[in-house]
Amino acid sequence: MVIQDLLKSNFAKPLVFVLCLLPMASIVWRIFFGDLGSDPIETITFATGDWTLRFLLMTLAVSPLRQWFGLSALIRFRRMLGLYVFFYACCHFMVWFILDHALSFSDMVEDIIDRPYITFGFSALMLLIPLAITSNNAMVRKLGKHWKKLHRLVYVIIILGVLHYLWLTKADYLEPGIYALIAGILLFQRLNFKKWQVFKFIARSENPAR
Amino acid sequence: MIKTRKQSDIQSSEITPEPVYHRRREIMKSAGLLGTTLLLNPWLKAGASIKIGDYQKKVITLDEDLTPERHATSYNNFYEFGTDKEDPKENATKFNTDDWKITVGGECEKPGIYSLEDLIKPFDVEERIYRLRCVETWSMVIPWLGIPLASIIKSLQPTSKAKYVAFKTLHDPKQMPGQNRSFLEWPYREGLRIDEAVNPLTLFAIGMYGKTMPNQNGAPIRLVVPWKYGFKSIKSIVSIDFVETQPLTSWNMFSNSEYGFYSNVNPTRNHPRWSQKKEHRITGSLLDRLNKFDTLMFNGYAEEVAHLYEGMDLMTNF
Numbered sequence: 086m087v088i089q090d091l092l093k094s095n096f097a098k099p100l101v102f103v104l105c106l107l108p109m110a111s112i113v114w115r116i117f118f119g120d121l122g123s124d125p126i127e128t129i130t131f132a133t134g135d136w137t138l139r140f141l142l143m144t145l146a147v148s149p150l151r152q153w154f155g156l157s158a159l160i161r162f163r164r165m166l167g168l169y170v171f172f173y174a175c176c177h178f179m180v181w182f183i184l185d186h187a188l189s190f191s192d193m194v195e196d197i198i199d200r201p202y203i204t205f206g207f208s209a210l211m212l213l214i215p216l217a218i219t220s221n222n223a224m225v226r227k228l229g230k231h232w233k234k235l236h237r238l239v240y241v242i243i244i245l246g247v248l249h250y251l252w253l254t255k256a257d258y259l260e261p262g263i264y265a266l267i268a269g270i271l272l273f274q275r276l277n278f279k280k281w282q283v284f285k286f287i288a289r290s291e292n293p294a295r
Numbered sequence: 296m297i298k299t300r301k302q303s304d305i306q307s308s309e310i311t312p313e314p315v316y317h318r319r320r321e322i323m324k325s326a327g328l329l330g331t332t333l334l335l336n337p338w339l340k341a342g343a344s345i346k347i348g349d350y351q352k353k354v355i356t357l358d359e360d361l362t363p364e365r366h367a368t369s370y371n372n373f374y375e376f377g378t379d380k381e382d383p384k385e386n387a388t389k390f391n392t393d394d395w396k397i398t399v400g401g402e403c404e405k406p407g408i409y410s411l412e413d414l415i416k417p418f419d420v421e422e423r424i425y426r427l428r429c430v431e432t433w434s435m436v437i438p439w440l441g442i443p444l445a446s447i448i449k450s451l452q453p454t455s456k457a458k459y460v461a462f463k464t465l466h467d468p469k470q471m472p473g474q475n476r477s478f479l480e481w482p483y484r485e486g487l488r489i490d491e492a493v494n495p496l497t498l499f500a501i502g503m504y505g506k507t508m509p510n511q512n513g514a515p516i517r518l519v520v521p522w523k524y525g526f527k528s529i530k531s532i533v534s535i536d537f538v539e540t541q542p543l544t545s546w547n548m549f550s551n552s553e554y555g556f557y558s559n560v561n562p563t564r565n566h567p568r569w570s571q572k573k574e575h576r577i578t579g580s581l582l583d584r585l586n587k588f589d590t591l592m593f594n595g596y597a598e599e600v601a602h603l604y605e606g607m608d609l610m611t612n613f
Contacts, residue, residue, distance in 0.1 A: 116581065122381060123370035124433060125581045185584045200568065253568070255431075256549060257378045257478040 092158035101162055105169045108136045109176070126184050133177035138246050138264050140170040145243060145271045164220055167239075171217040174210050202252035209245035212238050240275075243268050347502045350420035350440055357424045362435035364504045366577050371511045372429065373530055374479060375464065375471035383511035386472055392515040392531075401461075401537035404452035411516055415501065417450065418442040422505075423498055425521035427528075428560045428594045434574045439519050440508075441500035445493040453489065457537035460492040461485075462518065465533045479545050485529035486542035486556070487520065488603075496521055496599050522593040522600045524558045555613035559604070560594035564613050 091097060112132055115121050121128040144166040147159050186192045196203045216236055218224070225232050247268050250261040369384045376383035376390075395411040420440050428434045448460065466482035468474040474481045491497065498519040501508055508514040513530025520527050526546050536542070546554035553567055562572045573587040593600050604612075 119579075121581075123366040123577050123579050124380070124583065125579065126584045127380075184581065187585050187587075195570070199565070199570070202568075255378075255568070256374065257476070259476070259478075 086155070088156060089158050092156065092161065098161065098165070102165060105140070105165070108132065108173070126180065129180050130177060130185070133173050133180060134250070137170060137173040137177055138250065140166055140173055141239075141243050141246055142264070142267050142271065144170055145239065145268070149271060149274055168217060168220060171213050174213055178207075178210055202249050205245045205252060206249035209242045209249060212242050212245070216242075240272060243272070347420070347440060347505065347507050350422055357426065357436060359424075359426070359436045360576075361424070362437060362577055363579065366579055367435055367437050367503065368509050368511060370433075370577055372431075372525065373473075373511060373513065375473045375481075375483065375531070376511065377473050378478075382473075384509075387510035387514075390470055390510040390514065392510065395515045395533075397516070397532060398534040399451055399536075400534070402454045402457040402539065403537045404454065405450070414447060414450075415442055415499070415516075418446045420501065421498075423519070425496075425498075425519060426594050427519075427521065427525055428574060428590065430524040430526060430554070430558070430566060430569065430571075432569045432571065432574050432590075433577050434590075435577050437503055438505070439498055439500045440502035440505070441498040441519065443495055444497040444499045444518065445495065447499050448489075448493055451535070451537075453537045456539050457489055459538050459540065459542055460487050460489055461534075461536040461538050461542035462487075462529045462532050463534040463536075464529055465531045479549055482533075483529060483545045484542065484548075485518070485527055485544050486538075487518075487527075488541075489537075490603055491520070491600075494600060494603065496596060522559055522596040524560060526554070527558050557604075557609070557612055559600075559609065559613075560590060561592060561609055561613065562590040563592075564610055 112129055115128075116125070144163060147163045147166065151157050151159050182188065182193060186196070197207045198204070216238060219228060219232065219235060228235065247261065247265045250264060251258065254261050370380045371383040372380070373383040373387070376386040397409050397411055397414060398407075399409060400406045420442060422438055422440055424436060424438045426434060427437055453460075462485045464483035465471065466474060468481075487497070498521075500513075500517050500519045501515060503509070503512060508517065513528075516532050517530040518528045518532070527544075541556055544554075544556055546558075547556055560571070565571055571590055574590045575584045575587045577583060591597070
């Protein structure tokens with residue numbers, strides 16, 4: 086298969102690595118040329134937030150895409166995509182903490198406590214940290230079967246991330262709604278209905294031969 | 296005559312920023328060339344939309360730097376033209392404000408459909424430099440051009456039953472693409488208690504920065520109510536109703552726990568989404584949000600408006 090071969094080729098990984106940096110390059114470019122609009126911090130915060138969610142959805146899409154389209158080679162890129170989630174989330178947080186809250190720890194804590202959307206966003210970032218730390222091969226080996234369990238935290242993270250966006254939206258839920266829908270599909274297709282008792286029951290009754 | 300603010304007991308020529316000051320000379324020059332009639336008649340009809348002729352300089356000014364015009368005209372919350380800040384400027388370019396009509400109704404002696412021009416013609420245009428504080432915690436300082444709303448209201452002769460004034464924005468999804476989706480219930484509605492509406496600060500604004508009101512800022516006619524959060528200053532007004540009971544207002548209908556009818560700027564009452572203690576001025580700099588400063592009660596206009604709310608609990612009547 087041509088696509089599989091391309092995905093496996095030597096240059097695929099460096100290429101994806103560079104592509105993933107383009108959103109950041111665009112922001113830096115716009116800072117340099119003063120093209121960030123009237124509220125530059127808002128523009129940067131929104132852009133890095135958008136890209137955090139987008140990379141999160143891409144990371145979660147790897148497994149289903151492998152299944153649906155037989156693109157097993159996509160797995161090569163999952164760790165990199167996951168680390169880009171962490172990268173953009175850190176940029177998002179740092180811009181907010183440094184340029185919006187002027188490194189004021191007390192302001193930050195107040196916001197985290199008082200505003201639910203920040204509570205969600207901050208929790209999501211905290212949960213990303215152990216995943217980023219345990220992303221290298223040594224940790225995968227060391228953690229063994231626990232590694233997979235730990236990394237299921239990504240399902241919690243995407244839910245927190247989407248809630249973060251939905252909750253901060255003032256009126257027009259279209260854009261966060263699109264993220265929520267895609268996240269919903271990616272999570273829903275992972276549900277293993279056969280494991281659930283109620284579905285077992287349905288499955289049995291549908292198959293009277295047993 | 297309106298009392299000048301204490302903070303601004305400075306000659307206007309000393310504090311008027313250069314661009315406005317220069318424009319004033321241009322206006323005087325062109326007035327000289329065209330003859331004195333122009334000075335006497337502030338309403339020039341060229342095409343059909345409202346044009347700014349001459350205006351009375353400064354009634355209320357501030358000793359604060361004006362927000363650069365390019366920011367005030369490109370960073371807008373005007374959801375009829377889209378929800379991103381830059382959307383209105385982009386989507387309102389073809390907005391047609393010619394032959395603008397305003398329907399006046401309810402408890403008044405002079406109901407009817409007025410052309411905007413007729414409604415404002417009898418009055419002098421004033422420049423007012425006001426702070427604008429958005430509920431989203433950003434703020435600007437804008438030189439508006441307009442007429443005290445009190446003058447307009449007086450001319451419409453409200454009856455004793457007129458306790459509130461309700462306003463509506465144009466509802467025209469063909470021209471206002473944001474109205475094709477109903478995240479807010481269109482048309483946009485706002486309202487003021489009658490004593491708020493006739494407070495000398497409340498402006499019926501037709502322009503800013505010495506020019507006709509840009510479409511994205513609420514052309515051809517909008518309110519400016521400087522002691523309230525920005526969304527109270529309704530844009531592109533097509534109807535004025537005098538009513539006996541408190542009218543419905545759009546953001547309050549959308550979420551009454553977040554946006555009250557009064558929505559006076561109040562640093563002591565936090566909004567669930569934003570702390571209202573501080574604000575940042577829009578200057579277009581990366582460092583804007585590092586220069587946050589304390590928001591003032593009634594946006595700094597307590598001297599002029601605090602008496603309107605005497606004896607009211609502003610935490611519940613937010």
